[in-house]
Amino acid sequence: MRCSGCYTENTEGYCSSCRKKLFDGKKVSNVLLFDTPQADNLIAYQEQTKRLSISGVQLKYSLKLIGKELVLTDRGGEYILKPIPPSMLIALPDQAPENEHLTMQIANQLFKIPVADNALIYFKDGAPAYITRRFDVKPDRTKYLQEDFAQISGSTKKSKGDNYKYEGTYEDIGKLIKSNVAAYMPVMESFFKVVLFNYIFSNGDAHLKNFSLIQTDFGDYTLSKAYDLMCTVLHTSLEGDTALDLYTGDIESEFYQKHGFFGRTNFETLAEKIGLIPLRAKKIIDSLLGKENEVLGMIDGSLLNEETRHKYINAYRDKIKRFDTTAY
Numbered sequence: 001m002r003c004s005g006c007y008t009e010n011t012e013g014y015c016s017s018c019r020k021k022l023f024d025g026k027k028v029s030n031v032l033l034f035d036t037p038q039a040d041n042l043i044a045y046q047e048q049t050k051r052l053s054i055s056g057v058q059l060k061y062s063l064k065l066i067g068k069e070l071v072l073t074d075r076g077g078e079y080i081l082k083p084i085p086p087s088m089l090i091a092l093p094d095q096a097p098e099n100e101h102l103t104m105q106i107a108n109q110l111f112k113i114p115v116a117d118n119a120l121i122y123f124k125d126g127a128p129a130y131i132t133r134r135f136d137v138k139p140d141r142t143k144y145l146q147e148d149f150a151q152i153s154g155s156t157k158k159s160k161g162d163n164y165k166y167e168g169t170y171e172d173i174g175k176l177i178k179s180n181v182a183a184y185m186p187v188m189e190s191f192f193k194v195v196l197f198n199y200i201f202s203n204g205d206a207h208l209k210n211f212s213l214i215q216t217d218f219g220d221y222t223l224s225k226a227y228d229l230m231c232t233v234l235h236t237s238l239e240g241d242t243a244l245d246l247y248t249g250d251i252e253s254e255f256y257q258k259h260g261f262f263g264r265t266n267f268e269t270l271a272e273k274i275g276l277i278p279l280r281a282k283k284i285i286d287s288l289l290g291k292e293n294e295v296l297g298m299i300d301g302s303l304l305n306e307e308t309r310h311k312y313i314n315a316y317r318d319k320i321k322r323f324d325t326t327a328y
């Protein structure tokens, strides 16, 4: 048995380290006491899926921990539970919980990206779900102030229409980081790293709401932990490589015009536009392209089924190749 959080071998349920991170050390079971909730709000979210994305079709439930038991709640939620999404809307729906869990674990374990604490958990009927601990809830259960970049940029359904989450560029987010974060440079580097990670791991749904600023205990703002990381191409193959343009004019760049996708040069340009030191940007790019064997090892050892593991690996290899400057 392996830990349902971090994949550590010889563990029943969750290892002590995951228990500490997720449940403050409480011995919580990796099997919930209830069955998969029924999709009773199908119509409500179908209305939001005119642009079909994984985030649009995924049902989310709120949980809180009472003693050692995770229970569904409509207020004071400390955890978000994402079951298998409805099958008529996306491909390979039963693989979605482990896809998100695996991608979040790769980001954190191999690339040291701070991510929302997360694990796989099972309903009483055996169906898997993805569980993540809300990082905006303080130990005393009050909340840290948090705003996503749709809110920060004033992009709403009313102002920008149904696709408001996709109206903007990663460069725009960078500029907003600069104007909202006092010592912005390390935050900007972290942001760039996540944008690049999303590209390499085929997360085509990293829109304005998937990046947030959160208040720290000292009252200033910083980039929140990463969340909603997954290889979305497995579920929505028609989706673009990135949810947002990298910067204005990226499609018109020489590299994109020639190859039809972004390469190293486009990410270097983004880095320059958001004020990163070129040498630091290069280091970040190289670090994310490294660890290929470790990445493949984690995918192979994941709970994805064989077909999905192959697809995940192919998507990853395809992206890595795009950075090989000798090939282009």
Ligand SMILES: [Zn+2]
Residues within 6 Å of the ligand: 003, 004, 005, 006, 007, 008, 014, 015, 016, 017, 018, 019
């Ligand atoms: Zn663990």
